[in-house]
Amino acid sequence: MLRYIAKRIFLMIPVLLGISFVIFLLMYFTPGDPAQMILGDMADKEDVEALREEMGLNDGFFERYFRYMGDLLRGDLGTSYTTKLPVWDEISVRLPVTAKVAFFVILFAVIIGVPIGILSAVRQYTIIDSITRVLALLGITMPSFWFALLLVLLFSVRLGWLPASGLYGPSYYILPIISISAASIAIITRTARSSMLEVIRQDYIDTARAKGQKERVVLFKHALLNALIPILTVVGIQFAGSLGGAVVNEQVFAIPGIGKLMVDAIKARNYPLVTGSVLVLSLLQSMVNLFIDLLYAFVDPRIRSQYSRDKKKKKALNGAVTANAGMAANKRK
Amino acid sequence: METTKKLLEIKDLSIHYFTEEGVVRAVNNIDFELMRGETMGLVGETGAGKTTTARGIMGLVPNPPGRVVGGEILFEGKDLLKASNLEMRLHRGKDFSMIFQDPMTSLNPILTVGDQIAEVIRLHEKLSRKDANLKAAQILEMVGIPAERMSEYPHQFSGGMKQRVVIAIALACSPKLIIADEPTTALDVTIQAQVLELMRELQEKLGTAMLLITHDLGVVADTCNKVAIMYAGQIVEMGSLEDVYDNTMHPYTKGLFGSLPSLSMKSKRLVPIDGLMPDPVDLPTGCPFHPRCPDCKESCKSRAPVKTEVSPGHYVRCLRYE
Known part of the structure; x- marks a missing residue:
């Protein structure tokens, strides 16, 4: 298991390398001059040119890329063009905000989505099921920023119950969480429903009932645990999605998270900050994926045994090696 | 005496x-009726209503x-159809239990076999977790699986071994009746004999009655005292093993035997029954x-036959014998 985790973490390196290259390339070709942005439109041509030279913007692409990667290997994400602060300092302030919102979003989505999905599956083709399916379809098709605006219109503007923007206390979280999680709730509900529907038709569910087990235990212990793998998969995707989706949602609610930081950085052609933010988000996403994959093994013994098979293979391989050695020795005789 | 009485009586x-x-x-x-300790074979083609009957019970x-x-459905004289959900739950697993057709899918893949056996014990007997596990280990040994394998998961067992585990679950609380729904259909022929032998052995040891659902007349001949032949949701012939096998009356039963290869008789060809089982939505x-x-x-x-007793305990549903 530990070997597996180590392998997965090792595999993140090429992924991050690829991402850094693509982002660097994109930023390189993006029109706009950071030096000009910093000095303003009225700045002298010579001043701009001098700043470009100082920032290393006149160097070739590969020279800049390798310089960046060299710094990165030493743990240095660079310096923000606008604030002159280390990029990591800027990100480390904003990232927890985004992560916190994403965590609550996914928690809320699981708490609402999974039970509704189960109920919908158990009561298939009833009114409850029909209503759930329609609402889920609505949740998936509706753009979250539009839903967010409707919510703000109703609860902040009309009723004045909840704040519309910023993040200064618990009540500020309510609208963002509801609007961002709507789609996740819908997807998790649908997945939980279809996964449960498949599982409750299995023979082992009847075996459990034939034991005289309570229906509640049959559903939660025997059915839900088996239905969990697809649900975990979407939860992981949704969590990653709500990190990436922060770029849009944080604009709507003016949440001071990494999404807003990134948008502002792109506007200012603040290359190091953009690249750094993307890399950190990618790393986080990879970690979430790894965590979900480990959860699979925790839930399903069949997957667990696959992870430990590495060891067995190695043993078998050693066996083969000694057998080959033996054969070679025999031949020599 | 209580022990000689009917265990299960199904009426209409x-x-x-x-x-x-x-x-x-x-x-x-x-x-049909089933006495204590008796084994009855319920035989019929796919779709004859055998499994539905079992599920009904x-x-x-x-x-x-x-x-x-x-x-x-009278079980020890009590109508199960009038029983509450709770009462049924207390019966299931304790008084009667069921072995399902496919051992590959009858076990929960994410629970150890030990847990799955202990589950039914803990539901019906007031035992601590430790004692239930101990008893589960004994039962596992009884069906011929070493107790060390308690902590293994179903995917680590072969098909025949899985069916042994399923049998262990069904027998864990020494039920009075076991309903076995084609328990050997999904297994290799060599394993089939082993599993049947095991079931017969345990049944004798525990004095359990069994309703064996199968489409294999050979299995019935090996295991059962009584046979009921089902066709399109009806029992067309029922009687002791001798009645039905040696004194076959109903044309359908005759057809079933005619389509079996026999070593003793040098028949030219097997005689299959023409046509297919009727659609149960639209019965003739x-x-x-x-x-x-x-x-x-x-x-x-035009006229539906009624159940006719041709000799004591041998019933046929056919106009030729009315």
Whole structure:
């Protein structure tokens, strides 16, 4: 298991390398001059040119890329063009905000989505099921920023119950969480429903009932645990999605998270900050994926045994090696 | 004496499925009895209503769309159809239990086999977790699996071993009745014999009655005292093993035997039964077997036969014997 985790973490390196290259390339070709942005439109041509030279913007692409990667290997994400602060300092302030919102979003989505999905599956083709399916379809098709605006219109503007923007206390979280999680709730509900529907038709569910087990235990212990793998998969995707989706949602609610930081950085052609933010988000996403994959093994013994098979293979391989050695020795005789 | 009495008595039981295509009449007015410790074979083709009958007794007919539309299921004289959900739950696993057809899918893949056996013990016996595990280990040994394998998961067992575990679950609380729904169909022939032998052995040891559902007349001959032949949701012939095997009456039963290869008789060809089982949504008028019956007369097409006792304990549902 530990070997597996180590392998997965090792595999993140090429992924991050690829991402850094693509982002660097994109930023390189993006029109706009950071030096000009910093000095303003009225700045002298010579001043701009001098700043470009100082920032290393006149160097070739590969020279800049390798310089960046060299710094990165030493743990240095660079310096923000606008604030002159280390990029990591800027990100480390904003990232927890985004992560916190994403965590609550996914928690809320699981708490609402999974039970509704189960109920919908158990009561298939009833009114409850029909209503759930329609609402889920609505949740998936509706753009979250539009839903967010409707919510703000109703609860902040009309009723004045909840704040519309910023993040200064618990009540500020309510609208963002509801609007961002709507789609996740819908997807998790649908997945939980279809996964449960498949599982409750299995023979082992009847075996459990034939034991005289309570229906509640049959559903939660025997059915839900088996239905969990697809649900975990979407939860992981949704969590990653709500990190990436922060770029849009944080604009709507003016949440001071990494999404807003990134948008502002792109506007200012603040290359190091953009690249750094993307890399950190990618790393986080990879970690979430790894965590979900480990959860699979925790839930399903069949997957667990696959992870430990590495060891067995190695043993078998050693066996083969000694057998080959033996054969070679025999031949020599 | 209590021990000589009937264990299970089914009277006029009908189970239908209400689907969009129409009413599927899976089980129609069947009656049979099972004494304590007795083994009865319920034989029929796929779709004859054998499994539905079994599920009816267990109270596990999927509802919707299935529903018991009439009759009585008396277990030790008590009508199970009138029992509450709670009462049924207390019966299931303790007084009667079921072995399902496919051992590959009958075990929960994410629980250890030990847990799955201990589960039924803890449901019906007031034992601590430790004692339940101890008993589960004993039962596992009883079905021929070393107790060390308790902590293994179903995917680590072969098909025959899995069926042994399923049998262990079914027998864990020493039920009075076991319903085995084609317990060996999904297994290799060599394993089939082992599993049947094991079931027979344990059944004798525990004095359990068994309703063995199968389409294999050979298995019935090996295991059962009594046979009921089912066709299109009805029992067309029922009696002791000797009655049905040596004094076959119903044309359908004769057809079943005719389609079996035999070593002793040098027959030219096997004689299959022409045609297919009728659609249970749209059963033929009169005798449901008449479209396939070689002895069909005009009256068979309009008049439904009733259960007729041709000799003590040997019943046939055919107009020729009325």
